[in-house]
């Protein structure tokens with residue numbers, strides 16, 4: 214397998230060199246062995262044991278339960294390194310991609326919401342947060358962290374948010390989104406949104422491809438990764454966005470900033486218009502909204518990856534304009550995962566440079582309260 | 589004006605092998621597929637990934653002739669881009685997912701035990 218050092222020699226365009234690029238989503242490789250020393254007992258025992266069992270990409274029993282039910286053929290998954298194991302390796306990779314600042318998310322714990330044992334899930338989240346802060350954020354100031362909030366115990370999640378909010382390189386809260394039950398609009402999660410609002414950290418909904426009997430349901434009906442991947446990511450974001458709206462989260466937490474990652478952005482105008490349409494008829498179901506749902510959607514942030522790639526990238530400019538995304542679309546690469554986007558692709562959207570600068574970095578700098586100036 | 593550029597000695601490119609060289613400021617991948625040589629640019633039409641560093645493989649097909657059953661075919665003819673796994677047929681430069689898009693191909697010649705590409 215060629216190492217990324219040789220496969221990442223893509224051309225760095227002039228704009229890419231010139232612009233400040235903030236990447237809302239890059240992934241670090243947390244193995245059970247790496248987290249074990251940071252994990253409390255008795256769960257450390259479990260991580261030590263899991264370190265000895267065979268592991269596959271984003272699929273570790275009891276840690277990243279992926280339930281892969283599809284046949285597997287050789288050379289279907291990109292012949293290059295798809296994990297990043299140290300801060301220095303991440304810095305080198307991001308340099309090769311022309312990215313200045315990266316916001317870190319996990320690999321295996323993308324499936325964190327599917328773990329059932331509450332105490333174990335909380336211990337894993339705590340171990341991950343300790344490990345990330347100590348081994349990644351303290352060594353490279355261009356790497357920023359999102360604190361994993363275990364949905365299983367919203368008070369414990371709020372505790373994690375408060376614990377790390379003061380750290381200079383903690384810039385967001387990560388809410389594992391696929392397989393979450395109940396959906397994130399449920400009032401049990403209010404402590405998380407309170408903590409987010411109090412600390413000024415945005416909440417980031419990040420999806421993953423997973424088969425699970427809760428929404429996005431019916432994924433078990435598909436027989437290919439093709440179908441699963443298309444539906445699982447955007448639908449888990451869509452269902453949670455609608456859930457936030459139906460319980461009035463954007464109204465009840467007016468200063469809460471909300472980000473959606475890893476579903477692309479093509480779905481945003483569609484669900485926004487569907488919600489407005491229903492609101493016209495069913496306003497009394499959700500009387501706490503003060504205006505149409507689109508008013509609130511337009512204040513949320515949407516990360517680009519996996520960016521849709523129509524034949525004419527001008528169509529993406531239209532999509533973005535439909536939800537006034539000039540100030541709310543944020544670049545994400547998803548490096549080093551199989552479907553990462555090179556920043557040059559997003560730079561192909563034919564909008565004015567001043568808009569591109571916002572999408573590539575300016576919007577994220579404002580969202581994450583970074584001390585950068587936009588170039 | 590086209591010219592011939594030395595790629596390597598034939599011993600350096602056995603069946604199933606590939607070599608990536610820089611010719612006239614372009615990176616070119618030269619492949620030996622079943623004893624025949626093919627040359628492709630090392631730039632993927634998707635997001636410009638270095639496709640010639642990808643795996644050489646076969647692929648899956650299904651059609652009326654196979655009664656819609658999946659069939660493993662083209663072993664050794666298929667190049668899979670290391671960035672996002674887009675498949676190409678090395679022998680034609682065709683992209684499998686985008687039938688209307690294709691890579692430019694270059695002539696490969698052999699003289700005196702050495703392989704040349706014409707560009």
Ligand code: FES
Pocket residue numbers: 632633634635636637638639669670671672673674
């Ligand atoms: S760059 Fe080759 S598949 Fe994306």
